Amino acid sequence: MRIGLLTDGGYPYAAGESRLWCDRLVRGLPQHEFDLFALSRSAHQEDQGWVRLPHHVSRVRTAPLWTPEDGTRRGSGERGLLARLVTGGGASYGRRDHRRFAGHLRALATAICATEDAGTEPATDGGLFTEGLYGLAELARERGGLHLALRSETTVRILEAASRARGTGRTVQSATVVDHLARAAELERVLRPLSLDWYASESLGAVDLCHAASGGAAAIPGLLAKRFFGVPLLVTEHGVQLRAHHLAAPDAPFGAPVRALLATFHGLLAAEVYRQAALITPGNTHVRRWQQRCGADPAKQRTVYPGMAAERFARVGEHDDQGGPDTLVWVGRIEPAKDLIALLHAFAEVRRAEPAARLRIFGAPSDEREATTYTAHCRALAAQLFPDEATGIHAEGVSPVTFEEIGGPEVPDLAEAYAAGGVTVLSSAVEGFPISLVESMFCGRATVSTDVGAVVEVIGGTGLVVPPRNPRALADACIALLRDPERRARLGAAARARALELFTVEQNLAAFRGIYLELISHAPVRREADVVDADGEPLLFATPAESRLLGHWTQPQPSVTSWADGSEPEPVCVRAATGGPEDGDA
Numbered sequence: 001m002r003i004g005l006l007t008d009g010g011y012p013y014a015a016g017e018s019r020l021w022c023d024r025l026v027r028g029l030p031q032h033e034f035d036l037f038a039l040s041r042s043a044h045q046e047d048q049g050w051v052r053l054p055h056h057v058s059r060v061r062t063a064p065l066w067t068p069e070d071g072t073r074r075g076s077g078e079r080g081l082l083a084r085l086v087t088g089g090g091a092s093y094g095r096r097d098h099r100r101f102a103g104h105l106r107a108l109a110t111a112i113c114a115t116e117d118a119g120t121e122p123a124t125d126g127g128l129f130t131e132g133l134y135g136l137a138e139l140a141r142e143r144g145g146l147h148l149a150l151r152s153e154t155t156v157r158i159l160e161a162a163s164r165a166r167g168t169g170r171t172v173q174s175a176t177v178v179d180h181l182a183r184a185a186e187l188e189r190v191l192r193p194l195s196l197d198w199y200a201s202e203s204l205g206a207v208d209l210c211h212a213a214s215g216g217a218a219a220i221p222g223l224l225a226k227r228f229f230g231v232p233l234l235v236t237e238h239g240v241q242l243r244a245h246h247l248a249a250p251d252a253p254f255g256a257p258v259r260a261l262l263a264t265f266h267g268l269l270a271a272e273v274y275r276q277a278a279l280i281t282p283g284n285t286h287v288r289r290w291q292q293r294c295g296a297d298p299a300k301q302r303t304v305y306p307g308m309a310a311e312r313f314a315r316v317g318e319h320d321d322q323g324g325p326d327t328l329v330w331v332g333r334i335e336p337a338k339d340l341i342a343l344l345h346a347f348a349e350v351r352r353a354e355p356a357a358r359l360r361i362f363g364a365p366s367d368e369r370e371a372t373t374y375t376a377h378c379r380a381l382a383a384q385l386f387p388d389e390a391t392g393i394h395a396e397g398v399s400p401v402t403f404e405e406i407g408g409p410e411v412p413d414l415a416e417a418y419a420a421g422g423v424t425v426l427s428s429a430v431e432g433f434p435i436s437l438v439e440s441m442f443c444g445r446a447t448v449s450t451d452v453g454a455v456v457e458v459i460g461g462t463g464l465v466v467p468p469r470n471p472r473a474l475a476d477a478c479i480a481l482l483r484d485p486e487r488r489a490r491l492g493a494a495a496r497a498r499a500l501e502l503f504t505v506e507q508n509l510a511a512f513r514g515i516y517l518e519l520i521s522h523a524p525v526r527r528e529a530d531v532v533d534a535d536g537e538p539l540l541f542a543t544p545a546e547s548r549l550l551g552h553w554t555q556p557q558p559s560v561t562s563w564a565d566g567s568e569p570e571p572v573c574v575r576a577a578t579g580g581p582e583d584g585d586a
Helices: 019-028 043-047 069-075 077-085 095-113 127-143 153-163 177-190 216-229 241-251 256-276 285-293 311-317 340-353 369-385 414-419 435-442 455-459 471-482 485-502 505-522
Strands: 002-008 033-040 057-064 209-212 233-237 279-282 324-333 358-364 401-404 421-426 446-450 464-466 572-575
Touching: 002 019, 002 216, 019 505, 033 216, 095 127, 095 153, 095 256, 127 216, 127 256, 153 177, 153 256, 177 256, 209 216, 209 505, 216 233, 216 256, 233 256, 233 505, 279 285, 279 505, 311 414, 311 435, 324 340, 324 414, 324 435, 324 471, 340 358, 340 369, 340 471, 369 401, 414 421, 414 435, 421 435, 421 471, 421 485, 435 446, 435 455, 435 485, 446 455, 446 471, 446 485, 455 464, 464 471, 471 485
Parallel strands: 002 033, 002 209, 033 057, 057 572, 209 233, 233 279, 324 358, 324 421, 358 401, 421 446, 446 464
Antiparallel strands: none
């Protein structure tokens, strides 16, 4: 079958979320043909290039969700927003299309400005939100992209009127002129997928199944493919986009009225995606509960754990060596959500009880300014809590806490990092699916973790779990395992067995192989008009057998699947425009 894989800021780009999972999914199901529809998040991501794609990826279409003006627009204040939105060019729709645009936008704005206590929340079928969303999508498909119209003064005035309507909340009503301009700018950004040129019978209309690798923007093309062509939609989420939006909201460069509007929009979008999806596959129970809070039908949900490559950790996991008996290991990205501050304070308690204990922190390098600043803060705190210690007056002092990077001579790969200690610690204050915890389980290590995200579900009784932001409890659990090697060995063996049973690539591929077949078996047959007779029955031999071959069968095909240098033939790539010609009528 032909699968349309929808991604947002990830695969096939070399940098981004869900890149590894999507790559393993595509490579692990070579019996299916894949068309990739990828949204990029930044120029930097596009500059990183793509991963090498397998031969059964027949087509790649990409589109940016960013413009060069986005960065300057967000940071230019009131004057920049005025220049960008009010004098930045109006829509070129004619009178009739302009009225259509205004009506659909008014319905959408009314839905996202309304509040539950006003009794104007959307109906169970989506109400005004879906009326506005799909109306704008149909207008964009018929008359060209929406980007100019959404940047016009008309959009600002409609949003201003909707926010001042009866029944809206105080936060929405308190919006200033600058807030209205920022709202229009952000609404144009989140609605860019409506203006893509992917919605044609030879594009998304040609696939048998749309598989969105996340919710949010990635699922919008899937919604429209279902509406225009009846293509079933499968949604996989390893994290909830709405939750990520709420966590990022305090750092957004605009005020509370804009954040309130965007939060409502993302909430209504999530509810519509879950309503239209044929099946929803959360990556863990934590995500499953969030989806239900956002309107997902439990009957449509099926938990599928993300598959991870267990073979890279086999040498460590199958070895009898339990690592450094007095060493705690932490592995991950050093950022505030990982709460290394609590870990360092907990290790101070551990050192008082076990003076020989060591803490090795393996942090992945990051170019982000916040991560770099946080790393420096953690290093300074470690130097303050644990001054260098020397065994004698002529010996060089050594700190019991070290910050290291994977890839050096002592720790050449990730498996060696976990092998360096007897206990792996996860100290996060916020966590989704704890990848480092699963990697540690593959290595057969005992773990101490905080009770956040999907940690308890992943551990399943094979490790110790403590409350987050509680250094004392974290220290007590670490001390208990450091003092009991037999218990460490039992927990490590049980953890490895659990990880091999639940979290391998093989189980993930087997699940989606069955899901694809199940959804297609329930989907109605879609036949082209030229391959059926007058009664609607299929014509024999109307479609040549060669049309089932991957690629363009009328063109000469290479006799090998890779070139002499080992590289593979490049798939067809088409970069989508975010808008088409804006035709108007008189």
